[in-house]
Amino acid sequence: MRNLRDHLLVCFIVLVLAVLTACGNTNPASSTQDSRSDQTAEASDANQASTTTTQQDGAQVNTFKHDFGSIEVPAHPQRIAGLYLEDYLVALGIKPVTQTVIGSFSLKYLQSSIGDLPKVDTSAIDYEAMLAARPDLILLAFPSYANDGNYEKFSSIAPTYVFGADAPDQWREALRTIGELTGKQAEAEKVLQSYDSKVKDAKAKLKAAIGDETVGFVRVRSNKEIRLYGGPGGYVGNVLYTDLGLNPPQIAKDLAWGEDSGMAVISKEIIPEITADHLFITYDEGGKDLAQELINSSIWKSLPAVKNNQTYEVSMDHWMTFGPLAYNKKVDDVLQALVK
Incomplete structure (x- = not known):
């Protein structure tokens, strides 16, 4: 009986050793490779989903x-x-x-x-x-x-x-x-080319029409503020003085000129110093009566441009904004006023 138990014990030990050996012979590299394969598959799925989303969008972002x-x-x-x-x-x-x-x-x-x-x-x-x-x-x-x-x-x-x-x-x-x-x-390039071509033609016409005569620009606001515009930039200066190359009056150079200042708020006492040969005027909505009051004043009537019937009213609507269409309209206004 004891021999039988010993025999069974030996068989059990052999069986356990066999199982342990089989487990010990499992390839770690193979196990890691399986894990990496799973991760690669997951990553591939993620990339595929992203690519699909881009393709489904049907457009480059x-x-x-x-x-x-x-x-x-x-x-x-x-x-x-x-x-x-x-x-x-x-x-x-x-x-x-x-x-x-x-x-x-x-x-x-x-x-x-x-x-x-x-x-x-x-x-x-x-x-x-x-x-x-x-x-x-x-x-x-x-x-x-x-x-x-x-x-x-x-x-x-x-x-x-x-x-x-x-x-x-x-x-x-x-x-x-x-x-x-x-x-x-x-x-965009076509729009710019068209505008630049128009400006080049306009400059030649303006030079022939008024030579070196000076051109000023005044705006009357609804709050009774009077603005004198200069340059070289801003809503007015970009067109009049930079693009078209017109000459500003001295007062515009003195008060409304520079990289950070293309406009100056002026008092009525300054108006007699606007000795421009030609003068544009515009007014805000609600400022028409105030502009008319200025135009009827003796100060305004004393200006050289007024005496020579060379003042021109233009629309604030497109002069006080920016963009290629507005700038084209500004050039049209200047040509209509100054080229006879």
Whole structure:
């Protein structure tokens, strides 16, 4: 009986050793390889899903950096809202999904293209109206539109690109940037070429018409403020003095000239010093009566340009904005006034 127990014990030990040996002979490399294979398969699945998503989107996504961060934009966004940038969009053949107003002020010269669009008032932004327009890209003309948490609000609606404070002076670069953002680079270059060709022709005509005579520009605001415009940049200076090469009156050089100053608020006492040969005047909405009061004053009537019947009223609507369409209209105004 004891021999039987000993025999069974030996058999049991042999069996255990055999099992342990079999376990010990499992290939660690093979085990690791299996684990790596599983991980590779998972990674491959993840990459495939990402690639599929990109393919399903059906368009390249471009990343653009700006002062408020970076955004990802489809190569050809379809629904674009451009606050105070509608001029650029229309020039590129794009109909925006909203139109900018500032209180009672609207871009009247663009109404044939954007008059039927919902309004977004930048003096009190209605984000619900912006959301309802369903943009897939929002463009803001000035950093002030994005400050105080507004950028985050716009970005919650759609990717939002903010232009720098120098956009009015750097409008050509702004147009090219919008061309890149919207996939309209070629159209942007055509717009610039057309404008530059127009300016070149206009400069020749103006030189022949008025030579070195001086040209000034005054604006009357609804708050009774009188502004004298200079250059070399700004809404007025960019066209009159930089693009068209016209000569400003000395008072504009003295008070409203420099990289940081293309405009000066002046008192009525300064008006007699506006000795320009030619003088443009515009006024804000609500400022017409004030402008007429100035025009009827003896101070105004004493100016050389007034005495020689060389004053010209132009629309504040496109003069106090920027963009290729507005700039083309400004050139047209100058040619109509000065080339007889």
